[in-house]
Amino acid sequence: QITLKESGPTLVKPTQTLTLTCTFSGFSLSTSGVAVGWIRQPPGKALEWLASIYWTDDKRYNPSLNNRLTITKDTSKNQVILTMTNMDPVDTATYYCTHRLGIARLGWWFDPWGPGTLVTVSS
Amino acid sequence: DIQMTQSPSSLSASVGDRITITCRASQSIGTYLNWYQQKPGKAPWLLIYAASNLQSGVPSRFSGSGSGTDFTLTISSLQPEDFATYYCQQSYGPPPVTFGGGTKVEIK
Numbered sequence A: 001q002i003t004l005k006e007s008g009p010t011l012v013k014p015t016q017t018l019t020l021t022c023t024f025s026g027f028s029l030s031t032s033g034v035a036v037g038w039i040r041q042p043p044g045k046a047l048e049w050l051a052s053i054y055w056t057d058d059k060r061y062n063p064s065l066n067n068r069l070t071i072t073k074d075t076s077k078n079q080v081i082l083t084m085t086n087m088d089p090v091d092t093a094t095y096y097c098t099h100r101l102g103i104a105r106l107g108w109w110f111d112p113w114g115p116g117t118l119v120t121v122s123s
Numbered sequence B: 001d002i003q004m005t006q007s008p009s010s011l012s013a014s015v016g017d018r019i020t021i022t023c024r025a026s027q028s029i030g031t032y033l034n035w036y037q038q039k040p041g042k043a044p045w046l047l048i049y050a051a052s053n054l055q056s057g058v059p060s061r062f063s064g065s066g067s068g069t070d071f072t073l074t075i076s077s078l079q080p081e082d083f084a085t086y087y088c089q090q091s092y093g094p095p096p097v098t099f100g101g102g103t104k105v106e107i108k
Helices: none
Strands: A003-007 A018-026 A035-041 A048-054 A058-062 A068-074 A079-084 A093-105 A107-113 A117-121 B004-009 B008-011 B017-023 B033-038 B046-047 B063-068 B070-077 B085-090 B105-108
Touching: A003 A035, A003 A107, A018 A093, A018 A117, A035 A079, A035 A107, A048 A068, A048 A079, A048 A093, A068 B070, A079 A093, A093 B017, A107 B033, A107 B046, B004 B085, B008 B017, B017 B033, B017 B085, B017 B105, B033 B063, B046 B063, B070 B085
Parallel strands: B008 B105
Antiparallel strands: A003 A018, A018 A079, A035 A048, A035 A093, A048 A058, A068 A079, A093 A107, A093 A117, B004 B017, B017 B070, B033 B046, B033 B085, B063 B070, B085 B105
């Protein structure tokens, strides 16, 4: 059974750097085809993909975040870490990490998701 | 970037109703389209992958169809536990991954 859980601060100040950790079980990020993604959701709004990291250590970021994101993995600890610099109140959101599963010719999808962690940006 | 547009943004329906939600991509994405359900305060949950494949454990009243730019999610007989927000997501080509704006299904 695959599970993921996000951890990190619930409150950060504007201009600070946010560091979130996704701790997972039930799969290995060294297995071919596996990836972990981060997705956020501002209160009452839609989902926004932030970044993904692959078993090869390849990384992809949402260009709309203007190079504020860094994603890394610690395979030995089964963790993925996301950092976001220069936090602003508009970054207030629930942040989810999720396992990415793909099947040849069918594509890929996010399943399952962690429960999410609400991060509020306020002075 | 591929833009995903869902319609309607919300709808009211009664238990037992048949409802359809539409998702349109800004360019052809084949069948690289997934649907998620999200209940208040909970994480999204995968319903359908690759446009029409039901995820394990998802009731058969849910179905998905479409290819290219136009996709639909249908619930054949709405149940009380189906009142939620539904999102489509494309997995075609390189990042960024994009989601639709969501469709909130409310009780009439």
